[in-house]
Amino acid sequence: MILHGYWRSGASYRVRIALNLKGLGYDLSAHDLRKGEQKTADYLALNPQGMVPALQDGDLIVTQSPAILEWLEETHPDPALLPTAANERAAVRAMAALIGCDIHPLNNLRVLKALRSNFDADQATVDAWAAGWIAPGFDALEALIVRHGGAWCFGDAPTLADCYLIPQLYSARRFNMDLSPWPRLLAIEATAQAHPAFASAHPDRQPDADA
Amino acid sequence: MILHGYWRSGASYRVRIALNLKGLGYDLSAHDLRKGEQKTADYLALNPQGMVPALQDGDLIVTQSPAILEWLEETHPDPALLPTAANERAAVRAMAALIGCDIHPLNNLRVLKALRSNFDADQATVDAWAAGWIAPGFDALEALIVRHGGAWCFGDAPTLADCYLIPQLYSARRFNMDLSPWPRLLAIEATAQAHPAFASAHPDRQPDADA
Numbered sequence A, B: 001m002i003l004h005g006y007w008r009s010g011a012s013y014r015v016r017i018a019l020n021l022k023g024l025g026y027d028l029s030a031h032d033l034r035k036g037e038q039k040t041a042d043y044l045a046l047n048p049q050g051m052v053p054a055l056q057d058g059d060l061i062v063t064q065s066p067a068i069l070e071w072l073e074e075t076h077p078d079p080a081l082l083p084t085a086a087n088e089r090a091a092v093r094a095m096a097a098l099i100g101c102d103i104h105p106l107n108n109l110r111v112l113k114a115l116r117s118n119f120d121a122d123q124a125t126v127d128a129w130a131a132g133w134i135a136p137g138f139d140a141l142e143a144l145i146v147r148h149g150g151a152w153c154f155g156d157a158p159t160l161a162d163c164y165l166i167p168q169l170y171s172a173r174r175f176n177m178d179l180s181p182w183p184r185l186l187a188i189e190a191t192a193q194a195h196p197a198f199a200s201a202h203p204d205r206q207p208d209a210d211a
Helices: A010-021 A041-046 A064-077 A086-102 A109-119 A121-149 A160-174 A181-193 B011-020 B041-046 B065-075 B086-102 B111-118 B125-147 B160-173 B183-193
Strands: A001-007 A028-031 A054-057 A060-063 B002-005 B026-029 B052-056 B059-064
Touching: A001 A010, A010 A160, A028 A064, A054 A064, A060 A160, A060 B086, A064 A086, A064 A160, A064 B086, A064 B183, A086 A121, A086 A160, A086 B059, A086 B065, A086 B086, A109 A121, A109 B111, A109 B125, A121 A160, A121 A181, A121 B111, A160 A181, B011 B160, B041 B125, B052 B065, B059 B065, B065 B086, B065 B160, B086 B125, B086 B160, B111 B125, B125 B160, B125 B183, B160 B183
Parallel strands: A001 A028, B002 B026
Antiparallel strands: A001 A054, A054 A060, B002 B052, B052 B059
C-alpha cells in the first residue's frame, strides 16, 4: 500500500497510527502541503479533493481519514480498533468524530492560512482561535473518558479514538496550549508515547519531516 | 427513540433523513441553539459536549452524527445506507467525511458567531467565508459523483453520503450561493426533494421550525 501523506498532517498521523497498530507496511508518498504538492495534476487525478491522506492499494484509492480507518478495520480486522458491541462502537466513533469534526477542521493549515489572509490574524490570534475550539472539545473528551476510558480512550486497548486523540494533542502543543486541565488525556498520551505503533507514527520520525 | 436536535442543525438533518429512510419513528427533543438550550445542565449530563444531535435509546445516548449514522446502520441494517463491499463502503464514507469534516464544520453556527465576535465579520464576509469552503468541497464531490454516482451520490439508491449532501446543499443556499456549477449535486437534490424520507426531514417541516 501507498500512503499519500504529510508528516505534520494530523489526519495522516491518524492513519499512520492505525497502519502501525495493525502491523501493515506501506510506502510513503509525501506531499509537502507548504509547497502545495497536494494540488498537482497527478495527485488530483487520484484524489480530486487534493488533500492528504489518501491510501492507495493497487487500483483502489481511499480518501478521507475517517473512511480510510473504517476501511482498514473492515479489511484488516485484527487487531480490532473498534469494540464488538454496537453501543460501544458508537462511543468510540463519537470520540473520534468529536475530534475529527469539531476540533481538527478548525485548526488545520488551510483554515489558519485563511484567518491570516482574510482577517490579518497574527500568530497570537491564530493560536487563540485554535485553542478556542480545542479546549471545549478536550473538556468533553475528558468527560467521555471518565465514562468509557481506562488506559486508553475506551477501555484498556487502543481504538480509533486514540488514533484521533494523539495527533490532536500534538497539534494543541503546537499552539502552545497548557494541557494540564486534561489529566486523562495526558495520561493516555503518556501511554501512547511508550507504544511502538504510536511512537513510530510521530511526525518527527517521518522521512519527510524537517531536519 | 428520542432525537435531540434542532431544525436548522445540518447534523440533526442528516440523522432525521437516516431515521426516515430506515422507517424508524422517534420523539423530538428540540434544543434551540440560538437560545443556548444545548448547554443546560440536564442536557450536558446526557451529552457533555452540549451539541446536537444526540440519539437516546433507553439508557443509551449516542452523540456525534457520524457515530449515530453508523450505529443506526449496525442496529437497523435494513434498508442499508452503505454498500456491501468494503471498497464501496469506503467511497460512500469518503464523500460523507468530505462534507462532515471539510465543509460543515467551517460553516456551522458556532463558527460563524466566532467570526463575527473575533473578527467583526459582517454578513457578506461570513457568506464569503462559508462559500470559500463549500465551493472546493462541492467541486471534489462533483468529481467523485462522476466516478461513483447515479441517481444518488453512490449508485442508484440513497446512502449515508446523501444524508450529508442534502443538508449541506440547504446550508449553501442559506449563504446565497449560486449552485449552478454543480449540476450533479443539483440533480441529486431534485431526486431527494421527491423522496418522502428526505422531504419530511427538511428543516422547514420540523415542529420546532420558525413559523
